Amino acid sequence: MRHLVPSAAAVAFLIAGCGAGDAAGSSAQAGGTLTVAVTSDPQCLDPQQAGSSDAITVNRQFVDSLTDHDPDTGKLGGWLATSWEADPKATSFTFHLREGATFSDGTPVDAQAVKDNFDGLVKLGAKAVQAATYLSGYRESVVVDPRTVRVEFAKPNAQFLEATSTTSLGLVAKSSLAQPAADRCANGVVGSGPFLLEQYTRNQQVVQRRRDGYAWSPARITNRGAAYLDRLVFKIVPEANVRVGLLESGQADAVLGVGPQDTDRVKRAGLVISARPNPGLVYGINVNRSRPLVADGAVPRAIQRAVDRRQVVDTILSPDYHPATSVLSAPTLGYVDLGGKLSADPAAATEILTTAGWVPGADGMRVRNGQRLSLVVRYYTPDSGLAQSSLELIQQQLKKIGVDVVLKPTPVAQAIQTFKDGDYDLIWGNASAADPDILRNYFTVQGLNAVRLTAGPLQDALYAQAGEGDPARRAQQVALAQQLLLDDGWAIPVYEPTTVVGLSAKVRGVRFDAASRLQFIDVQRAGKGGK
Amino acid sequence: MTRYVAQRAVRALFVLWAAFTVSFAMLYLLPGDPVSVMLGGSAGTYTPAQIDDLRSQYGLDRSVPGQYVTQLWHALHGDFGTSIRTGAPVAPMLAQALPQTALLALTAFVLAVVGGLGIALAATSSRRPAVRQVLLSLPGIGTSVPTFWVGLLLVDFVSFRWRLLPALGNDGWQSLVLPAVTLALPCGSVLAQVFAKSLRDTLREPYLDTARAKGAGRARVHLRHAARNAALPAVTLSGIIVGNLLAGAVVVETVFSREGVGRITAEAVLGQDIPVVQGAVVLGAVGFVLVNLAVDAAYPVLDPRITTGRPVPRKEADPRWSI
Numbered sequence: 001m002r003h004l005v006p007s008a009a010a011v012a013f014l015i016a017g018c019g020a021g022d023a024a025g026s027s028a029q030a031g032g033t034l035t036v037a038v039t040s041d042p043q044c045l046d047p048q049q050a051g052s053s054d055a056i057t058v059n060r061q062f063v064d065s066l067t068d069h070d071p072d073t074g075k076l077g078g079w080l081a082t083s084w085e086a087d088p089k090a091t092s093f094t095f096h097l098r099e100g101a102t103f104s105d106g107t108p109v110d111a112q113a114v115k116d117n118f119d120g121l122v123k124l125g126a127k128a129v130q131a132a133t134y135l136s137g138y139r140e141s142v143v144v145d146p147r148t149v150r151v152e153f154a155k156p157n158a159q160f161l162e163a164t165s166t167t168s169l170g171l172v173a174k175s176s177l178a179q180p181a182a183d184r185c186a187n188g189v190v191g192s193g194p195f196l197l198e199q200y201t202r203n204q205q206v207v208q209r210r211r212d213g214y215a216w217s218p219a220r221i222t223n224r225g226a227a228y229l230d231r232l233v234f235k236i237v238p239e240a241n242v243r244v245g246l247l248e249s250g251q252a253d254a255v256l257g258v259g260p261q262d263t264d265r266v267k268r269a270g271l272v273i274s275a276r277p278n279p280g281l282v283y284g285i286n287v288n289r290s291r292p293l294v295a296d297g298a299v300p301r302a303i304q305r306a307v308d309r310r311q312v313v314d315t316i317l318s319p320d321y322h323p324a325t326s327v328l329s330a331p332t333l334g335y336v337d338l339g340g341k342l343s344a345d346p347a348a349a350t351e352i353l354t355t356a357g358w359v360p361g362a363d364g365m366r367v368r369n370g371q372r373l374s375l376v377v378r379y380y381t382p383d384s385g386l387a388q389s390s391l392e393l394i395q396q397q398l399k400k401i402g403v404d405v406v407l408k409p410t411p412v413a414q415a416i417q418t419f420k421d422g423d424y425d426l427i428w429g430n431a432s433a434a435d436p437d438i439l440r441n442y443f444t445v446q447g448l449n450a451v452r453l454t455a456g457p458l459q460d461a462l463y464a465q466a467g468e469g470d471p472a473r474r475a476q477q478v479a480l481a482q483q484l485l486l487d488d489g490w491a492i493p494v495y496e497p498t499t500v501v502g503l504s505a506k507v508r509g510v511r512f513d514a515a516s517r518l519q520f521i522d523v524q525r526a527g528k529g530g531k
Numbered sequence: 532m533t534r535y536v537a538q539r540a541v542r543a544l545f546v547l548w549a550a551f552t553v554s555f556a557m558l559y560l561l562p563g564d565p566v567s568v569m570l571g572g573s574a575g576t577y578t579p580a581q582i583d584d585l586r587s588q589y590g591l592d593r594s595v596p597g598q599y600v601t602q603l604w605h606a607l608h609g610d611f612g613t614s615i616r617t618g619a620p621v622a623p624m625l626a627q628a629l630p631q632t633a634l635l636a637l638t639a640f641v642l643a644v645v646g647g648l649g650i651a652l653a654a655t656s657s658r659r660p661a662v663r664q665v666l667l668s669l670p671g672i673g674t675s676v677p678t679f680w681v682g683l684l685l686v687d688f689v690s691f692r693w694r695l696l697p698a699l700g701n702d703g704w705q706s707l708v709l710p711a712v713t714l715a716l717p718c719g720s721v722l723a724q725v726f727a728k729s730l731r732d733t734l735r736e737p738y739l740d741t742a743r744a745k746g747a748g749r750a751r752v753h754l755r756h757a758a759r760n761a762a763l764p765a766v767t768l769s770g771i772i773v774g775n776l777l778a779g780a781v782v783v784e785t786v787f788s789r790e791g792v793g794r795i796t797a798e799a800v801l802g803q804d805i806p807v808v809q810g811a812v813v814l815g816a817v818g819f820v821l822v823n824l825a826v827d828a829a830y831p832v833l834d835p836r837i838t839t840g841r842p843v844p845r846k847e848a849d850p851r852w853s854i
Contacts, residue, residue: 413563
């Protein structure tokens, strides 16, 4: 008897991204149930503790945030706070709250509630792993009056304002804050969002019900009142194949985690693909500069020009994806378009190598001082398959300029040890984040320092942006950091992580938020409502 | 009889302890840690202090022998700790999922026994060599196709194309059909293979010639005389099949997105959620041990010689064959 372990179940760990778009539909109407197939169990129904991408999508509907990052304009707008001020040192932020917003237990979303939430998040500590990063240096919140709260930090925290728009800093009622962390995960929380938890069956489904009387959606949302749908059902379906089949056969109205191999099938079935790049670090190769072959930066700079990103997107991915144009993806705050530095130019790459003393050796790979140019690139498994196939194509591209690349799949369970050991020349990866401070987290000793960055102009820029309260001056530092990361050969960006969603043609109004998680308050179904 | 059962019960307890200990050792000797799995490739964006906080919150910084003793003591009291990933207590989590898996496994088991034994009986009793050949080759196909693939095919045709049954979930008998058939297929096939072989061997025994000579009809020879004696290997196998059903549930529950112990196990293994994996291993071992105890208890009923413990040559005349 044999049982194949479903490698596709591993895809449960697939990073989902973002996207925006409406599916055209006729005679849409209020009511009904929308069924969404997601890739993995949310594990935790507390937005403040939820970690995985699918968990954040499920949890996004329960809570509102202080601010709203408009995915189209990139501007921070009001939500539970209508306006705010920050001091120039980025240590003190004052929020003015809107009137009338309540949690679903009837208690008001007031200054005390905001204070209780931030205090509670700090108490959750490592359990709220995202929030812990966002609230780094938190000192206290001061209730100025019932509608005004001031949040203070012991050290500059420039990314905090952006962070207040995330699901991780979504606000919950006092009754939930009083619960133990594990109970909040298992039973959900009381939020002020457009949907309420109705039922959760582990590994099967999360059923949400419309909150009547909801009237405080962000300004960019067309629907000013309660959600149109009666119910929202998230079905947990680990198999990519089954998810697409559910959509095709009408058993689901929307599916997350549509892989490049499935997009044609979805389109042929007359369904709609909606995609949006995820903010954060793009998929790419980062360079461990403590290793001898890449230490002087010449080889990484050559690889930078030898990688044909367009070919990777055309061959491995789908038209929904875009080649990277910086180490940050386009929707990330502070992103600058450096695409001109990243066009494929094998001749330029060859010249960099030759100038640096690397000459063709006996087997076609280059050598210098008797050392063969062979680099180890690690990537983490389980992998959706995209890392491996992208790296195999890049391996071919680099072979042409005489650079040998050896792929080393590494179990994700060893990720921390791998970063600490640094037993690699190159490492594949990405990270989701709305704020460019992710660069400091990934590329400096304040994180695990995957690239072994040492003191210098790049480190200065990364530290400076974190404490810069003036948005324009901060943007300058972020732009400088992106430029140095590419020019000095620390990072070789490849493609933008992208959330690809399949939608039934009957559905309209599915929106992406700035983090590329779906929002359902505007969603209507054509034809008969419920199922 | 009492001594026989007591002996088996002591062995069963040893198996449970061994399952707990071996799974503990394996999980703790594996390189890697649950915090890495949780943070994934973006682990590199967290500070060493944050990572240490996480490790200590999940109790991963305690000494391994200390953890073993504490966990074994708690496990003896039915407490398997809390999930690293969700913080939920493990025992209730498994207890809640168990009925779904039990229902699935039981249905699959019944399908496997009825289908497997049915095919074997049909094949050995058929007078036409062509029919017999086709029927005998079916189980071979059933054991060689991967469960995972069969499940996907069934979902694709029965649910997505013909829209006869739901593709997933735990709602009612309709959602049970496809997973149970998928799970039953490899088990039923093995049962059919073993039972058909044993039936053919038994049918060649001299005592059946005697039965035929005394004028017993074809059906009587087959069902009354041969089947009972031929059933022993199949009964032994049923015990093993239950183990395979639990393993198969991991795959089937994932393909059909069902709630159940198999699905919890799969997720826990991928996430290195050690307490959950241990709970699932021990639960699986309990199931396996109980079924095998039942099988051991069934032997003496099928073959009274077994209780006496006296060695009996296989071909010795069976007192029951006289007509």
